[in-house]
Amino acid sequence: MNFVEKRKDRAETEAVDASQVDADGKAGAKAGFFKRRYAWIGTAASILLLVASAVVLWKLSEEITWDKLSGALTAVTGTQLSVAFGFVAISYFFLTFYDALALKQLKLKVPYRITALASFTSYAVSFTLGFPLLTAGTIRYWVYSSRGLSTAKIAALTVIAGFTFWLGMGVVLGLSLIVEAGQLAGLAFTSIRVNQGVGVAALFSVVGYLIWVSIKRRYITVKHWRLELPGATVSFTQMLVGIGDVCAAAAVLYVLMPSEMTLGFSTFVAIYVLAAMLGIASNVPGGAGVFEATIMLAMSSLPRGEVLGSLLLFRVCYYLVPFAVALAMLGVYEVAKRLRRRRAANDP
Numbered sequence: 001m002n003f004v005e006k007r008k009d010r011a012e013t014e015a016v017d018a019s020q021v022d023a024d025g026k027a028g029a030k031a032g033f034f035k036r037r038y039a040w041i042g043t044a045a046s047i048l049l050l051v052a053s054a055v056v057l058w059k060l061s062e063e064i065t066w067d068k069l070s071g072a073l074t075a076v077t078g079t080q081l082s083v084a085f086g087f088v089a090i091s092y093f094f095l096t097f098y099d100a101l102a103l104k105q106l107k108l109k110v111p112y113r114i115t116a117l118a119s120f121t122s123y124a125v126s127f128t129l130g131f132p133l134l135t136a137g138t139i140r141y142w143v144y145s146s147r148g149l150s151t152a153k154i155a156a157l158t159v160i161a162g163f164t165f166w167l168g169m170g171v172v173l174g175l176s177l178i179v180e181a182g183q184l185a186g187l188a189f190t191s192i193r194v195n196q197g198v199g200v201a202a203l204f205s206v207v208g209y210l211i212w213v214s215i216k217r218r219y220i221t222v223k224h225w226r227l228e229l230p231g232a233t234v235s236f237t238q239m240l241v242g243i244g245d246v247c248a249a250a251a252v253l254y255v256l257m258p259s260e261m262t263l264g265f266s267t268f269v270a271i272y273v274l275a276a277m278l279g280i281a282s283n284v285p286g287g288a289g290v291f292e293a294t295i296m297l298a299m300s301s302l303p304r305g306e307v308l309g310s311l312l313l314f315r316v317c318y319y320l321v322p323f324a325v326a327l328a329m330l331g332v333y334e335v336a337k338r339l340r341r342r343r344a345a346n347d348p
Contacts, residue, residue, distance in 0.1 A: 075306070076256060076313060083255045084317050091248035092322060095123050097241045099140075102160035105230045110147050117333060118143035119161075124326035128319050133158075139330070146337065156227050159220075167206060167235065168242015169273055174202030176270030183267050210235055246273060253295075253314045258306035261299070271298045288315075 096112075099119040103110055118140050126136035140154050149157075177184065177199030181192045212218065214232030221227075230238060250272035254265060263271075275294035279287015292311050299307045 076309070080255055081313075081317070084252050084313075085321075087248045087251040087255065088317055088322065091245050091252065091318070092120055092123070094241055094245035094248060095119055098161040098164045098238075098245075099157060101164060101230070101234060101238055101241065102157040105160055105228075105234055106153055106156055108149065108153065110144070110149075114143060114147060117329060120322070121326040121330050124319075124322035128323040142330075143333070152225050156225075159227060160230060163230070163235070164238040164242050165245070166242070167209070167239040168244070168246050169277065170202045170206045171239055171243055172246045172269055173273045173277075174199045174206065176266055176273065177202070180264070180267040180270055183263070184270055206239065210239075246276075249276075249318065252318050253310065256310040256313050256317070257299075258302050258310065260302055260306075271295065 096116040096119040099115050100112065103115060121143070122136035122139040125139055126132040129135050137154070137158060140158065141151065144154050144157075145151075177195045181195040181199065184190070184195050185192045210232055213229050213235055217231070218229040219226050220229060229235075247269060250269045251265070253272060254268050257268075261268075271294070275291045275298075276287060278294050279291040282290040292308070295311060296304060296307055
C-alpha cells in the first residue's frame with residue numbers, strides 16, 4: 001500500500017512539475033512575443049528624438065556664420081579653459097569612484113590605481129564612441145581580467161556603476177526643478193507646478209529606492225545571474241558621488257558659456273541634466289546633436305554663435321581630450337604589461 005501511495009504521490013508531483021514547466025514555458029514565450037512585438041518602440045522613439053533635435057538645431061543655427069562661430073571660439077579666455085579643464089579633472093575623478101564603490105559592493109579588492117585606470121579609460125572612450133556596453137565593457141574586461149575578475153563580476157560592476165550615475169542625476173534634477181521652478185518654467189516652456197511636480201517625483205524615487213534597499217537585501221536578475229544591490233549606506237555614498245560628478249560636468253560647460261549669461265548655477269544644472277538625459281535617450285554617442293539642441297533652445301536669449309562655440313569647446317574639453325589621454329594611457333598600460341610578462345618569462 002505504501003509503495004502504491006508513493007508511486008501515486010510521485011506521479012502527482014511529476015505532473016505538477018510538468019504543468020509548472022509548461023506554464024513557465026508559455027509565460028516565457030508570451031513575454032518573448034511581447035518583447036519582440038514592442039521592441040521597435042524604443043528604437044522609433046530614439047529616431048524621432050534625434051530627428052526632432054536635428055531640425056531644432058538646424059533652425060537655431062541658420063543665422064550662425066563661420067565668422068560668428070570662430071569669433072565665439074577665440075573669445076574664450078585662457079582662464080576659462082583652465083577652470084574648465086579643472087572641472088573636467090574633478091568630474092572624471094568622481095567617475096573613478098563609480099567603479100570603486102561597485103568593487104566594494106562585490107567584495108573585490110583591486111588597487112585604486114587599477115580602478116582609476118579602468119574607470120577613466122572606459123568612460124572616456126564610451127562617452128566619445130558610444131555603445132557603452134561594448135566599448136566600456138571591453139576596456140573594463142581588458143584591465144580587470146588581468147586582476148582575476150570574471151566576466152560576470154565585471155558585468156555586475158558595470159550595472160552597479162550605472163546605479164551610481166542615475167542616483168546622482170535623480171537628486172540633482174529633483175532639487176534643481178524644485179528650487180528653480182520659476183526660472184526653468186520660462187526656459188523649458190513649462191509651468192512652475194509641472195517643474196515642481198517632476199522634481200518632487202524624482203526625489204521621492206531616489207528616497208524610495210534608498211528605503212527599499214535598506215529594509216532588506218535586494219537582488220536583480222540579469223541574464224541568468226543574480227546580483228545583490230548595494231544597501232542603504234553604499235547607495236547613499238553612490239548618490240553623493242553621482243551628484244559630484246554631474247555638478248562638475250555641468251560646471252565645465254557653465255564656465256565656457258558666453259559672458260552675457262545671467263543664469264545661476266543651480267538653474268543651469270537642471271538644464272544640463274535634462275539635456276544629458278535626452279542625449280542618453282537618443283542612444284547617440286555623447287548625445288551629439290540632441291544635447292546641443294536642448295541647450296541652445298534653453299539659451300535662446302543668448303547669441304547663438306557664442307552658445308554653439310561654447311558647446312563645441314565643451315565637446316573638446318570633456319570628450320575629445322580625455323579620449324586622447326585614455327588611448328595614450330591604455331597604450332602605455334599594454335606596453336608595460338607586455339614588458340612585465342617578458343621579464344617574468346626571462347627570469348630563471
